Amino acid sequence: MGEPLLTIKNVTKCFGETMVLEDIELEVRQGEVIVLVGPSGCGKSTLLRCINALEPIQGGEICLEGEAVDAKGKNLAALRQKIGMVFQSYELFPHLTVLENILLAPLKVQKRKKEEVRQEAMALLDRVGLSGKENSYPRQLSGGQKQRVAIVRALSMHPEILLFDEVTAALDPEMVREVLDVMLSLAAQGRTMIIVTHEMQFARAVADRILFLEKGKILEDTTPEEFFERPKTERVKQFLNMFAFHAVKSPKAAKEASGEI
Numbered sequence: 001m002g003e004p005l006l007t008i009k010n011v012t013k014c015f016g017e018t019m020v021l022e023d024i025e026l027e028v029r030q031g032e033v034i035v036l037v038g039p040s041g042c043g044k045s046t047l048l049r050c051i052n053a054l055e056p057i058q059g060g061e062i063c064l065e066g067e068a069v070d071a072k073g074k075n076l077a078a079l080r081q082k083i084g085m086v087f088q089s090y091e092l093f094p095h096l097t098v099l100e101n102i103l104l105a106p107l108k109v110q111k112r113k114k115e116e117v118r119q120e121a122m123a124l125l126d127r128v129g130l131s132g133k134e135n136s137y138p139r140q141l142s143g144g145q146k147q148r149v150a151i152v153r154a155l156s157m158h159p160e161i162l163l164f165d166e167v168t169a170a171l172d173p174e175m176v177r178e179v180l181d182v183m184l185s186l187a188a189q190g191r192t193m194i195i196v197t198h199e200m201q202f203a204r205a206v207a208d209r210i211l212f213l214e215k216g217k218i219l220e221d222t223t224p225e226e227f228f229e230r231p232k233t234e235r236v237k238q239f240l241n242m243f244a245f246h247a248v249k250s251p252k253a254a255k256e257a258s259g260e261i
């Protein structure tokens, strides 16, 4: 195997005096799907935000294709284009149509040809079940549809790696499936992804590796089978029991019961 696509070495992140990521080590290879799980506040979102330099780090190094991702680096704009990020809250521009939202960055940032980008966007919309919605505004779409648009928008930049931060957490249960299905098909296409999710069945189905983060440290980094069948630490056993116990409840109820809300 060649060099990893993404290398995270000894990364430390502090907010003021508080250390929220400590000595994070991670290598992600081309086509690998990493699922990041752990209790609320353990640093999952912060780690994703450090990977695309939305947050500066205080120690260590993050490299994409051998180049340091550095908030002060002069190549940051170019590097960011290789990293697609999808958030829980969609972050679509409300005054732009679906198609305009998708075309914005490829045209303005990447200066690509409009017709080529448009055709590609239409094909991607079709793939996620949204053909015919290109001229709708975000407010005219369901949460699941908005999230699929956000995924297409990230894909339209041709990123090397996709980061997903709890993209189904704000959705009604019937819309969760349609978004997870899109992510499963991206994994099947060989996309490199890091996914933060509380959907444990999905995590098991999609992941090549599962990372469990606790208080800013990686406690386990293992295969889905090991993680779910033979967790090494008591902490992970406890975490998984909580999900088994709440499986009959809604994800929100489970989060509430675990003190995450």
Ligand SMILES: Nc1ncnc2c1ncn2[C@@H]1O[C@H](COP(=O)(O)OP(=O)(O)OP(=O)(O)O)[C@@H](O)[C@H]1O
Pocket (backbone or CB within 6 Å): 015, 020, 038, 039, 040, 041, 042, 043, 044, 045, 046, 047, 260
């Ligand atoms: N901008 C900030 N300033 C100060 N502290 C922050 C900031 N962002 C996050 N934190 C703190 O960093 C820690 C990690 O937060 P983070 O959002 O990464 O957790 P998380 O694992 O994503 O949690 P959740 O599952 O609830 O989304 C928390 O203690 C949080 O309070």
Ligand SMILES: [Mg+2]
Pocket (backbone or CB within 6 Å): 044, 045, 046, 165, 166
């Ligand atoms: Mg988070």
